Amino acid sequence: MRDRTFAPSRMLIYLVVSLFAAAYLAPLAVVVLNSLRTNEEIAQASMIGWPKQLAWRNYAAAWSGFCVAETCAGIRPYMLNSVLVTIPATIFSTILGAIAGYAVSLWRFRGDNWIYGIVTLGLFLPQQMRLLPWTIVLRDIGLINTLTGLVLIHTIQGLSFTVLFCRNYYVAIPHELIRAARIDGAGFFRIFWRIILPLSAPILIVTVIWQFTHIWNEFLYGVTFTTGQQQPVTAALIALSAAIADIPQHGVQSAAVIIAALPTLLIYLLGGRYFVRGLTAGAVK
Amino acid sequence: MAALSIRTLSKRYANLEVLKGIDLDIESGEFTVLVGPSGCGKSTLLNIVAGLDRPSEGTVEIGGRVVNDIPPKDRDIAMVFQSYALYPSMTVRQNITFGMECRHVPKAEQEKALTNVARLLQIEPLLDRKPSQLSGGQRQRVAMGRALVRDPLLFLFDEPLSNLDAKLRVEMRMEIKRLHQRIGATIVYVTHDQIEAMTMATRIAVMHRGVVQQFADPDTVYRYPANLFVARFMGSPPMNTMPARLEADASGLVAVIGAGRPDEVRLRLQGYDAAAPFVGREVVFGIRPECIAEGSRVFSGDAPIVVNAPVEMVEPTGAETIVLLRLGGESALARITPDIRPTPGTPAAFALDTRRICLFNPETERLIA
DSSP: OOOGGGOHHHHHHHHHHHHHHHHHHHHHHHHHHHTTSOHHHHHHSOSSOOOSSOOTHHHHIIIIISOBTTBOSTTHHHHHHHHHHHHHHHHHHHHHHHHHHHHHHHSOOTTHHHHHHHHHHGGGSOHHHHHHHHHHHHHHTTOTTOHHHHHHHHHHHHHHHHHHHHHHHHTTSOHHHHHHHHHHTOOHHHHIIIIIGGGOHHHHHHHHHHHHHHHHHOOHHHHHHOOGGGOOHHHHHHHHHHHTSSSOOHHHHHHHHHHHHHHHHHHHHHHHHHHHHHHHOOSOO | OEEEEEEEEEEEETTEEEEEEEEEEEETTOEEEEEOSTTSSHHHHHHHHHTSSOOSEEEEEETTEEOTTSOGGGSOEEEEOTTOOOOTTSOHHHHHHHHHHHTTOOHHHHHHHHHHHHHHHTOGGGTTSOGGGSOHHHHHHHHHHHHHTTOOSEEEEESTTTTSOHHHHHHHHHHHHHHHHHHOOOEEEEESOHHHHHHHOSEEEEEETTEEEEEEOHHHHHHSOSBHHHHHHSSSSOOEEEEEEEEEETTEEEEEETTTSTTOEEEEESSOGGGGGGTTSEEEEEEOGGGEEETTOOOSSSOOEEEEEEEEEEEEOSSOEEEEEEETTEEEEEEEOTTOOOOTTSEEEEEEOGGGOEEEOTTTOBBOO
16 A cells, blocks of 8 residues: 555645644744844844844843833733733633523523523624723723723623523533422522532633633723723733834833733643533533 | 312413313322323423422412412422432432431431431442442432432422333332332322333323323223223223224123124123113224133133134234234234234134223213223
């Protein structure tokens, strides 16, 4: 039999696939390489090139030394802002989504499908359409330019996804479990806490990963509703570019971008396989 | 005292009437089986008794107390489900004590009740396992343990054996019956399996299209089915039913199957005086397969009634031989001894037990005699 590995058609496939992969990875490669080159080097040569020597100080500068919007503390405070927004919003939207998903899937009540439909309709509303209503809401409750305001937005907007995920997971749980628990004397929350939640690990991992990545990477709300010291890191990166518009600092900028992307990359590397597994898992074996 | 009384109970979903004016009185200590084909409303009725569903009209009384507005947990009932509904993340021990935990029963009492039930059901070695580590029969036992530990006024069983294989089903059937005899509990048991109904029940409620067709002890249901539906539903193979003409001569009533045909079968009936008004009319003639046997069988002291009938098919089951034959042109099944194998396509002699015949009104389908 002929060795198929070296068949010309096979080689062609590998070639095409490699080209696509290279095209997708090129921006990442440029940013990673530039984050390790000095400014002079980038200015003298070009945006694309190997570092002559590894300029690790770019990372130090990006983290805590560089000036953004007249404060010279690097992107560290903005990273902290992002953490303070992302973690509570992820937790709240996941908990509320699990409870709501449990309610609409396992407790039949009048209008349950309508409520579910309206909540998930949020998935299809463009973000821009929500800016104005949120401006009014945040203004009226006094949360403009606060991290709390962003937590509120992300918690509520996140419900569309978390309810969808959890509801679709919970519908596979047999209703007889709920009936048995009701006869045993357990109420809505006791059943959730003692019976449903222990079955929920796969879908909770999925929603946490999903919410964390989306809230961390979110930009529009951050840049619209916060300014200066209150900005999450995604919005601050833009400010950083603006601040150094006259003297380009591509090395430091690249390092800042990579630092800002690290949390979601880590989540993906650590939790990626649970994500796929959780999406395909059934609740009760 | 009636453990359970159901009064003029009905249930409608939009335009669909699932239960139509159900009246049932179940005495304390009875093993009542609600049996019927799927969609007859039996599970809906059980769910209404449990409080998991609300009736559209009518009342449910448990232990003399109207429970329509009382939630399931306060009805003093326990329920065993078809899928067992064991809590997957809890151990057997936790599954059994969960109800007591919800009712804030002191720990020591919980432990005592658990030990008793575990011993009764012989599940002591399983207490620390998860449901996923149990076999079907073991799960079934744990599900019963969860019900028993409550010591309720009323046990509700919703097709608890349907998920088991045939062999285990027979074992568990006996076990549940034995349990009932030991603890004397009041049980309402839903099944679509008429054999379960016949073997376990002290009284059977046969349901069809949201109506209780007959509510009586198993022998009565089997011997005097209230109507054609009950006659055909209870028993396997089912009762043979065929049109017949009722005639009368000097010595009494005669049922004629296939009247006017050369092979018509004339059967003299004794003790069917209630059928006299139907003389000269068509009736539905019902005879159970076990009342048709090989020609040499003697059913009673009287002169045996033997007919010659063509054999169409033979099904040996080991314990008996089922024969499909033609009686006056109508198909009928017979159960004969296993060592006799009539040849299909040829006539054979069959003895008939005419004391256990049922006659039905063809219009109302109700039992005449």
